[in-house]
Amino acid sequence: MATDISEKEQIGEINKYNFRTETHDVFKAQKGINREIVAQISEIKREPSWMRDFRLKSLEIFEQRPMPKWGGEIDIDFQDIYYYLKPTDHQGKTWDDVPAEIKETFDKLGIPEAEKKYLAGVKAQFESEVVYGSLKEELVDQGVIFTDTDTAVREHSDLVRQYFSKVIPPSDNKFAALNSAVWSGGSFIYVPPGVHIQFPLQAYFRINAESMGQFERTLIIVDEGASVHYVEGCTAPMYTSESLHSAVVEVIVNKGARCRYTTIQNWANNIYNLVTKRAYAYQDATMEWVDGNLGSKLTMKYPAVHMMEPGARGEILSIAFSSAGQHQDAGAKLVHAAPHTSGQIISKSISKNGGRSSYRGLVRVEPGAHHSKNNVVCDALILDDISRSDTYPYIEIAEQDVQIGHEASVSRIGEEQMFYLLSRGLSEAEASTMIVNGFIEPLVKELPMEYAVEMNRLIQLQMEGSVG
Amino acid sequence: MSHVLKIENLQVSVGDKPILRGVNLTMNHGETHALMGPNGSGKSTLGLAIMGHPGYTVTGGSILLDGEDVLEMAPNERARAGIFMAFQRPMAIPGVKMADFLRHATTNVRRPDRKEGEDLIPMREFRKELKEKMSHLRMDPEFARRYVNDGFSGGEMKRAEILQLAMLQPKFAILDETDSGLDADAVRLASESIADIGGREKMGLLIITHHDKLLEHNPPQYTHVMLGGRIVETGGKDLAEELHRSGYDRIRKAYPDAEAANQEMIAEEAAV
DSSP, X not given: OHHHHHHHHXXXXXXXXXXXXXXXXXXEOOBSOOHHHHHHHHHHTTOOHHHHHHHHHHHHXXXXXXXOSSSSOOOOXXXXXXOOEEOXXXXXXXXXXXXXXXXXXXXXXXXXXXXXXXOSEEEEXXXXXXXXXXXOHHHHHTTOEEEXXXXXXXXXXXHHHHXXXXXXXXXXXXXXXXXXXXXXXXXXXXXXXXOBOOSOEEEEEEOOSTTBEEOOXXXXXXXXXOEEEEEEEEEOOOOSSXXXXXXXXXXXXOTTOEEEEXXXXXXXXXXXXXXXXXXXXXXXXEEEEEEXXXXXXXXXXXXXXXXXXXXXXXXXXXXXXXXXXXXXXXXXXXXXXXXXOEEEEEEEEEEOTTOEEEEEXXXXXXXXXXXXXXXXXXXXXXXXXXXXXXXXXXXXXXXSSOEEEXXXXXEEOOHHHXXXXXXXXXXXXXXXXXXXXXXXXXXXXXXXXXXXXXXXXXXXXXXXXXXX | OOOEEEEEEEEEEETTEEEEEEEEEEEETTOEEEEEOOTTSSHHHHHHHHHXXXXXXXXXXXXXXXXXXXXXXXXXXXXXXXXXXXXXXOOOEEEEEHHHHHHHHHHHHHOTTOOTXXXXXXXXXXXXXXXXXXXXXXXXXXXXXXXXXXXXXXXXXXXXXXXXXXXXXOSEEEEESTTTXXXXXXXXXXXXXXXXXXXXXTOEEEEEOSOSHHHHXXXXXXXXXXXXXXXXXXXXXXXXXXXXXXXXXXXXXXXXHHHHHHHHHHHHHHXX
16 A cells, blocks of 8 residues: 555656646736836835835846856846736735645645644745745744745835845846846845754745746845754746746854755756855854755856855855756855855766756955865766766965865766676666765755755656666 | 576677686585686686676676576676675765665565565664674674765775675675785684675675685685686685695696786786
8 A cells, every 4th residue: 555655656756846826816017127017016015215226226237237158058038027926915824824726836845744844934935925924933032033025125124224235236247136126025034143943944936837037035134143044945837938037145144153045946947047145154153055956947056155254154065966958057156255264165966868067166265364264075977978067166365374175076977886786786777876866965964854855855856767 | 495507618808808718617506616816817807797797798608597598687687686796896885875775785686576666675674684794794883874885994895795795695606805905804704704604595605816714714615727718727625725825837837828818818908
């Protein structure tokens, strides 16, 4: 009996994320982008004028800035995308408040179940808006804020205004400017001094409609001596036309605080995933990015940590898995802006069935950042002859007294490794999955158990049918 | 039940270079055979060809296991049919824990008809057995949590191979210099372990070795000497002892053709 069920589930699993939900939108902006549409989004959100002005200024920057000349090939018609789609009138405080068809989506994705088991708070974003939000009561009592960024602009405007776009200004890059103009949803988190949030806060981002652009904006402030682990997951069904996901994530980690931000991105293979993520870590603070990229057509994402004061630490773990028709241009940036700071990047990429993975990383030691330590390890695994892996490490060092390490390796699943496992009775598929899982094990073991299981399962799905 | 591994006139090439030039060897279940010979004579090649290494092309002859054509089988089918090889230099599989690897291997070998994705041996049952075998081999339980051969010392690698042998309980096992690179104590421990497993499980053993310690605990009924890709002489335990004592000079002189072939192979190897 048990076997029957698991077999059926396995067949279903492959298409688990590829389902569409019939919804009744409350409001859908016209396709395309211009001043009217940007102003309309701001109006619908009943925003203060400073945010409206910020959006319009960002639109100008977006229009002026050229497309990035590096990374992957971006073939997007910016006038053929819906920039704003409001799926429901109000945000649910319980899942029963969420419109049934949307709730069903998140049920299928297992979010309410995960929430019951091991999460301290959840945000679920469907198209442009957060449709569900929860936070454990004791955290509310301790002054923790976990809400969508739209609500935060209205209800915590001083706090938002102090930090919003300070880490990533609209002028940073074309897609940061686009997000700044049309952003909607995303998480706002404030953790007061000394508060440690034991269980993860999770946000789940779902694109459902065709030609839909999702532009969430996340701002996390971890105050002195506090800590938080934030996790985000992303999926979308497969359509014939391309969609765009372009988020901006800003994180401020104050003195002695700690933040870990984990992403497991499993977008459908028609989505451009062009995301800017950056954190400022102050004295003795630690910022960790754990970034898993399995889906999308093209991902360009380089989570960054700027170490602003002595004792700050930045760690970035990056996993990229690219298969047929996919290009993962993933990596990391560490900027040592103060003395006695330390950073580490571990990147692992896997390419198969003609997929392309690139590591693009920057390590910069600014003048005055003496006694900085930095170590980069990037390993690539290529599963066949038609797949590709590239490494673009940039290192800029303006100080003498620093310790910098860089190791890179590219390997193919060796005939010898394969033969060894086959000689012990394993099938080819089992053997290559085992080698791949082993390859990313150093990263997976950093994840909380539930996410490690999820990651292994996703890898297994990616590996299915890869042999023979 | 008695099993037979029968090798007839086996010819094997690497690329277009012939290495084995007609090997004949019949092993019965429960027998221990020593395979000796100078460097480059083709001992490891014989083992790897029996196991089905893709780099070794069989150009002639046959290998039969209980009458079944082994050459038709993929390496994993050979493993499931009951053939095992302890490698001289086993590969590291970083990130894969010994226990996880062994659970997959053991499941597949014990259920040769298992299909892709079917359940593994239940965790509890497997752990219990692994723990017993490891304690029997005097291995630290921590060993099961280490990554397969990753950063293992020479001795640890060899013991990991013996542990696999103990778990997989093959019908026939080839031990390729399982004693090389070990100090005297480690060789003794390895020898006792093999004797113990071999004695209890009753498998056919083909021991490739340069030393006498391993054979002391696993006295061979047959000793085969390879030279130039052929088995040129077969004897009993005494032959192994003689070769240890006096080396291969007598053999080299007695079989000048095979010696010439052996020199040629060594020279070609050096030229590559």
